[in-house]
Amino acid sequence: MKTILITGGAGFIGSHLIRLFVNKYPDYKIVNLDKLTYAGNLENLIDIENAPNYEFVKADIVDADVIFEVFEKYQPDGVIHLAAESHVDRSIANPNEFIFTNIVGTANLLNAARKTWGDNSKGKRFYHVSTDEVYGSLGETGFFLEDTAYDPRSPYSASKASSDHLVRAYGHTFGLPLVVSNCSNNYGSFQFPEKLIPLFINNIRNNKALPVYGKGENIRDWLWVEDHARAIDVIFHKGKNLETYNIGGHNEWTNIDLIKLMCKVMDRKLGRNKGDSEKLITYVKDRAGHDMRYAIDSTKLQKELNWVPSLQFEEGIEKTIDWYLENEDWMNNITSGDYEKYYNEQYTKR
Ligand code: NAD
Ligand code: DAU
DSSP states (O other): OEEEEEETTTSHHHHHHHHHHHHHOTTEEEEEEEOOOTTOOGGGGGGGTTOTTEEEEEOOTTOHHHHHHHHHHHOOSEEEEOOOOOOHHHHHHOHHHHIIIIIIHHHHHHHHHHHHHTTOOTTOEEEEEEEGGGGOOOOSSOOBOTTSOOOOOSHHHHHHHHHHHHHHHHHHHHOOOEEEEEEOEEESTTOOTTSHHHHHHHHHHTTOOEEEETTSOOEEEEEEHHHHHHHHHHHHHHOOTTEEEEEOOSOEEEHHHHHHHHHHHHHHHHTOOTTTGGGGEEEEOOOTTOOOBOOBOOHHHHHHHOOOOOSOHHHHHHHHHHHHHHTHHHHHHHSSTHHHHHHHHHHHOO
8 A cells, every 4th residue: 555645635726636536546545734724624625534545644844853753654655745835915925934834844845755765765756736936927928838947926936936946956966756746826616715716706706896906917827626636646646757747727817807707607696687796896906026927838748648637617617606606604614713814904905
C-alpha cells in the first residue's frame, strides 16, 4: 500500500483532490494534513471522511518539528502539496501570513521529505501545486508557457514563486524527485466565498452589491476544479521528474462579462426579471497591483500526458451555481464569524 500525504486537503482544490484519490485508489492510504485555517473546512469531505483509506491530521506546515513527526509516523511515498494562503486580497492586507505558510511551510515539507527519503528516493515523488500568477500579467496577446520568466506582482504570487524556486532547487541540488504544476483560476463547488465566483453567487442570491474592482476589464482563464484534480492525478502518476506542467482552461473571460453571465443565469434560476441581478453591479476601487490578464498554454500537458479539460464553461458555471444554491447551509456555515469580519473590513474601505 502506498501512502500519499496531501497538504491543504480541507480547502477548495485539496478537497476535490482528496475525494478523487480516496475513491479512485483504494490501495493508497491518503493522509490529509491541514491546519484548518478559515479556508479549511472538514465539511467539504463529509462523504469520504469514514473511508478506510483516509486519515486526517491537523497540523501547521510552519511548525518544522510537527512536520518531521508526521513524516516519521506515516513515511509517505508521495507528497502532493497544496496547503497555502491563497487569496490575493488577504496578501495585500497581511503579507506575513503568506510568507510563513507559503515559503517557510514549503521549506519545512521539503526538509522533512529529504530527511525521510534520504538517498533512497526511488519511487518517491514530491508534487508542488502552484499558480499561473507567478508569471505576472499578460498584455492583450500571448500565453504563459512553462518557460515564461517569473514576474510575480502580489505578495501572494511572490510567496508562491519563492516556494516554486525552493522546490526546484531541492530537486536540482539534493536530487529530490519532484514535479511542479502551475494552474489558472479554478471554479466549482466548495470554494471559499472570498473568491470572485462564490462571492458573487452568494451576493446575487442575497441581493447584495457586487463589488467589481476597477473597470472589470481584467481577464482570467477559468478551469473547472475537478479538471484540475484530474490533471494533478495524471501529472503525479505520469509526469517526468524535475518537470513543470502548465494547466489551464483555454477559457478567458473579462471579469465583467463573467459577472454579467452569472447575473443572467441567476435571474433565470431565481425566477427574477431579466436584468434584475445586474443592477447589483457596483464598481469599486481597483485591487492594488491588479494583474490585467492571465492565460495558460497547456499544450505540453495535453500532448505529453493526454489531459484535456472535460467541461465547457457554460455548463460548468450552471453546475456551480446550482451547487451553491442547493448547499445554502454550507455557505451559511462559513459566512459567519471571522469571515463576516473580514468581509466588512475588505469592502467598507472601498
Ligand atoms: P484554499 O485557500 O481553499 O485552501 C488552502 C488550504 O490550506 C486550507 O484547507 C487551509 O486550512 C490549508 N492551510 C493554510 N495554511 C496552512 C498551514 N500553515 N498548514 C497547513 N494547512 C494550511 O486554497 P485553494 O484555492 O484550494 O488552493 C490550493 C492550492 O492551489 C494553493 O497552493 C494555491 O496556491 C493553488 N492554486 C489555486 C488556484 C485557485 O484558483 N484557487 C489556482 C492555481 C493554484
Ligand atoms: O490564477 C490562479 C489564482 O486564481 C490562484 O492562484 C489564487 O489562489 C486564486 O485566488 C485566483 O486569484 P485571483 O486573484 O485571480 O482570484 P479572485 O477570485 O480573487 O479574483 C478574480 C478576479 O475578480 C480578479 O481580477 C479580481 C476580481 N474581483 C475579485 C473579487 C474577490 C473583483 O472584481 N471583485 C471581488 O470582490
